[in-house]
Amino acid sequence: MLNTQEIANYAQSSAKELGINQYDIYGSSIDETSVEVDSGEPKQVQASNRSSVIVRVWNEQQTVGVTTTTDLDEPGIKLALKTAKEASFFGNKDNLPEFSPEAKNPINQPSHSLVEPSPVPQLIETLIKAEKTLLEAHPAIKSVPYNGLSQEDIARFYLNSEGAIRQEARSYASIYLYSRTEEEGKKPRGASSVKISRSLSDLDIDGCLKEVTSKTISHINYQPIPSGKYRVVFSPKAFLSLIGAFSNLFNAQNILDKQSLSSPDSLGTQIASPLLCLCDDALHPDNIGAETFDDEGTPTRRVELITNGILKGLLHSTGTAKRMNAQPTGNANIGAKVTVSSHFYHVFGSEETPQALTLDTAENVILIDSLQALHAGVNALQGSFSLPFDGWLVNQGQLTSIDAATIAGDYLELLKSIIYIEPESEVTPRGVCPRVWVDQLSVTGE
Known part of the structure; x- marks a missing residue:
């Protein structure tokens, strides 16, 4: 080596x-x-x-x-x-x-x-x-x-x-x-x-x-679903893929380049449900690919991005930190231009705990396992998405595979429509995340 x-x-x-x-x-x-x-x-x-x-x-x-x-x-x-x-x-x-x-x-x-x-x-x-x-x-x-x-x-x-x-x-x-x-x-x-x-x-x-x-096996006996507004539960993998698709929200370089859903004035504002907390935690113990420093030699660390729905921090390189009067966070990639990217997301619920929801008693709820065509179905600058998905229609714990359907909406509205974040998390290659419940999302079935 x-x-x-x-x-x-x-x-x-x-x-x-x-x-x-x-x-x-x-x-x-x-x-x-x-x-x-x-x-x-x-x-x-x-x-x-x-x-x-x-x-x-x-x-x-x-x-x-x-x-x-x-x-x-x-x-x-x-x-x-x-x-x-x-x-x-x-x-x-x-x-x-x-x-x-x-x-x-x-x-x-x-x-x-x-x-x-x-x-x-x-x-x-x-x-x-x-x-x-x-x-x-x-x-x-x-x-x-x-x-x-x-x-x-x-x-x-x-x-x-x-x-x-x-x-x-x-x-x-x-x-x-x-x-x-x-x-x-x-x-x-x-x-x-x-x-x-x-x-x-x-x-x-x-x-x-x-x-x-x-x-x-659960997808073998599939059924179509009617189009309409549904309560949707995102699997950890699906929710993290959405966060990654709209990562310009807390990317300081994107903000300075005016290629973001945020602006320098967005810090400290409410951008999501008070239930949502999100960090970028390169050194999380469950991160198999943990990196202790970025391409500029800056030590990596836990960066609070969203706390109780409020945008608390951004991901910085040395250059963006200087321009925005902040500290570098260890998220730089050097090249012809220095860029900024995340390491390992950690999603969890705030201390505010609404009434617990469970798939065992829920009716007519869609559980999304994975989102497809993220390269084509996301407009990261407008905040809109229209994505095919794999998932199930859930009625009191009974899962029925959905034949073919697409979920669409506005990302910032989705963040504000979160109604429950389950307490148990799952480790994925992208990060650690529980299932996330969102109310009234548009689903187009066959």
Whole structure:
């Protein structure tokens, strides 16, 4: 894996030789092995090692040049520094980036380490067994067309000319299963599940199988529903996908670029139901892919975004924090332009607790398992959405799969229409979230 101190040493000597006084370097290296199977036989086996390095150089006029490379050796870093220096004379002179003021702050490093990868034959055998179990779960399940089992080692580092140096490494394994039914006179139905863990030995394969099996079987006997206004319950996965689709709401760079549903004046205003609380928590204990620093070397942290329905915070880079008189939050991605993105969402209910709602007694409620076509059915700048979904019509605990339907509305109105947030949360790759109840949403059925 990476030797960050060695990279720092020859970056420093190369910069001195090239007459460069100010630079920083962010890089990562990924070792990945993945397998797919089909009908009990290996379909695809892949192993790869990928490296990516971004080099930024400031010249005497403080304009910045940026270049990328995949070469982590001394000649590769030297060439990248030289190229970035040449590019700096053509750099944008507006809102010049700076080093993070927190790039040298200490980090409470989590106690994660690299795990010895499992051999490829074990990956294949494990996935073939999972496929076989799924195919035997119900006569209607005829195939598992999409599946995968992978394990990765990821190393990241950041360093700059002022002596900042950070590095971390972690391992994780993941499994993905998607089953498909085929019955005469019926439409094919499918369901999926993903599980992630720090190693293959800890991976909840049985839980993945149970989830995809139960969902697939529940979708076999589907029925159409009439169009109208419904009380809707979003699964954790579905609600988090909506939050991600409209993440410009609390993205400081989007706000400064006027590409957001918010404005600088939105902080402190009520944007959602008083029941909703939302954080971006990179270091949440359930975040398998936890990162302790961002691309600028800023330590990551828990950022309160929405508290009791009020917009309390934004996600910042060093540049956006300076322009908005705030502190960087560890959410920066460097490149030709510094961008901002979230890490790991944590959704939970406020202390205000309305009367508890339950699917065991609810009538004519739609439970949405997953939203489809988020790339096409969301207008993030207007706040509107129209999305097909997989889900069930629920009557007193009885679930009936919905044939085909679309949910539509305004995102900000949806946030204000939340009437209940269940106390029990579920861990997903995107974050931790409970089921969320929303009143009076428009659903178009067949």
